[in-house]
Amino acid sequence: MNSPSNVSAPVADLDARVARFGQRIAASLNERSAELPHDVTERLRFAREQALARASQARAARTATATVSPTVVQMGAVLATSGPSAGMPGTGGQGSNGLWAKLISALPLLALLAGLLLMQQGQLHEQIVAAAEVDTALLSDNLPPAAFSDPGFAEYLRDSQE
Secondary structure (H helix, E strand, O other), X not given: OOOHHHHHHHHHHHHHHHHHHHHHHHHXXXXXXOOOOHHHHHHHHHHHHHHHHHHHHHHHHHHHHHHHHHHHHHXXXXXXXXXXXXXXXXXXXXXXXXXXXXXXXXXXXXXXXXXXXXXXXXXXXXXXXXXXXXXHHHHHOOXXXXXXXXXXXXXXHHHHHO
16 A cells, blocks of 8 residues: 555656746746736736735635635534525524524425425316316217226326317
8 A cells, every 4th residue: 555655656756746847937927028018027927926816815815714614614514594594583592593404494395295295186176177077078979888997988088088
């Protein structure tokens, strides 16, 4: 197996090579920058300043994310209600946060169950309406008794009504 010292040696070597390559590129660009016209150097300076500003913002965002992540892992469900529950009326102190967290986390489950029940009721209603149409067609028509026992007769009635 690779020990941590064996793994870190190639990584350090790679980092050193990347740093040397970056230094060579920077030196080459600096040598050639004296030959550029003034307007081009000003545009490059402005672009460089913008890139540095964006990089510092990205580093600040990464640092903020890195400092928040352990807090989220440690606090769990309390974090989900700590902000909004402070302004909610009737939320006592820290003791009631657990109750609000459970109630809020149960809402999506309740909405899902309500949707499933509504879908089931709709399908049941459609089946009842279809059966009622077939029964109405059978009872309102003069048919021989053998037609009622034919398994394909219900399909025929549905097709003829459409």
